[in-house]
Amino acid sequence: MLDLNDVLVFARVVEAGSFTAAARLLGMPKTTVSRRVAALERAVGVRLLQRTTRSLGLTDAGRLYYEQAGQALRTVEEANRRLAEARAEPSGTIRISAPVGFGGYLTATVLDFLAAYPKTRVELLLTDDRLNLIETGIDLAFRTGVLPDSTLIARRLGSTHRVLCASPDYLARRGTPASPADLAGHDCVIAGRSAAGASWVLEGPQGQETVTVSGRFAANEMQVVAAGSIAGHGIALLPSGIAEARIRDGRLLRVLADYTTAAGGIHVVYPSSRHLSPLVKAFIELAAERMRAREAGGQPPVRSSLVTAPSTR
Numbered sequence: 001m002l003d004l005n006d007v008l009v010f011a012r013v014v015e016a017g018s019f020t021a022a023a024r025l026l027g028m029p030k031t032t033v034s035r036r037v038a039a040l041e042r043a044v045g046v047r048l049l050q051r052t053t054r055s056l057g058l059t060d061a062g063r064l065y066y067e068q069a070g071q072a073l074r075t076v077e078e079a080n081r082r083l084a085e086a087r088a089e090p091s092g093t094i095r096i097s098a099p100v101g102f103g104g105y106l107t108a109t110v111l112d113f114l115a116a117y118p119k120t121r122v123e124l125l126l127t128d129d130r131l132n133l134i135e136t137g138i139d140l141a142f143r144t145g146v147l148p149d150s151t152l153i154a155r156r157l158g159s160t161h162r163v164l165c166a167s168p169d170y171l172a173r174r175g176t177p178a179s180p181a182d183l184a185g186h187d188c189v190i191a192g193r194s195a196a197g198a199s200w201v202l203e204g205p206q207g208q209e210t211v212t213v214s215g216r217f218a219a220n221e222m223q224v225v226a227a228g229s230i231a232g233h234g235i236a237l238l239p240s241g242i243a244e245a246r247i248r249d250g251r252l253l254r255v256l257a258d259y260t261t262a263a264g265g266i267h268v269v270y271p272s273s274r275h276l277s278p279l280v281k282a283f284i285e286l287a288a289e290r291m292r293a294r295e296a297g298g299q300p301p302v303r304s305s306l307v308t309a310p311s312t313r
Contacts, residue, residue: 006040010069105241140280156267166253189219190214198218199213
């Protein structure tokens with residue numbers, strides 16, 4: 001009967017180039033290595049190695065056998081590696097980058113992740129700059145919209161859109177717009193560099209409509225735009241994730257509820273050259289779970305009370 005351990009020893013002899021080097025690699029006597037290779041040759045009924053006093057080489061049959069058996073061994077080794085990773089408790093430091101406006105969404109995910117996996121650390125960098133992940137040592141980044149960098153591996157987690165909002169005080173003073181065209185007569189809080197004007201492209205019952213808006217306040221960070229609208233400085237076009245909490249607590253009201261922007265993708269990206277560790281995989285899965293719950297209209301499960309770390313025994 002064929003012994004797979006003999007196959008492994010044979011492959012290591014080929015890779016090491018000699019019985020002596022293979023014995024050192026495997027941690028067994030040279031005589032044992034030689035005996036196992038001989039046993040394999042008897043089992044398959046053909047000579048695999050050509051031995052001389054000075055050299056060791058593969059026969060034609062040995063070369064063919066190594067190519068096939070070597071691939072099978074690599075498959076088994078990869079399966080063992082993946083199984084070990086699946087059983088391993090995530091540990092270590094994970095560095096994450098995300099747009100500034102995405103911080104509110106990620107906060108609960110990060111806190112639940114830390115509670116679920118006590119051996120982890122999270123370093124969260126919020127920036128609207130698209131960083132080079134390899135140069136900055138970032139393990140994964142959250143990005144929205146178009147992903148121009150094809151060198152990154154991307155996984156789509158969900159989608160986002162923007163909604164029109166204003167404070168109750170502003171609407172009481174200035175009235176509520178009845179159509180997108182009415183926005184041109186209102187103060188708007190602009191997400192951008194200039195308060196002089198911007199074009200908002202809205203999707204509504206009549207299809208796509210574009211309106212030019214202006215106001216007294218502009219900012220290039222969405223949390224600040226939301227704060228400006230809450231303070232009564234005008235109507236804002238906010239990401240739904242930022243708007244939801246402020247609408248729930250009454251600080252903002254939806255305006256033109258039938259109109260939103262086209263949905264854009266929310267992706268998590270990581271360098272293709274970097275092995276995806278159990279730590280990174282665990283965070284991505286938790287973020288994906290939260291996004292699925294959010295899009296389904298439910299509350300994300302509290303992972304800290306549901307997840308227990310695998311046994312390390």
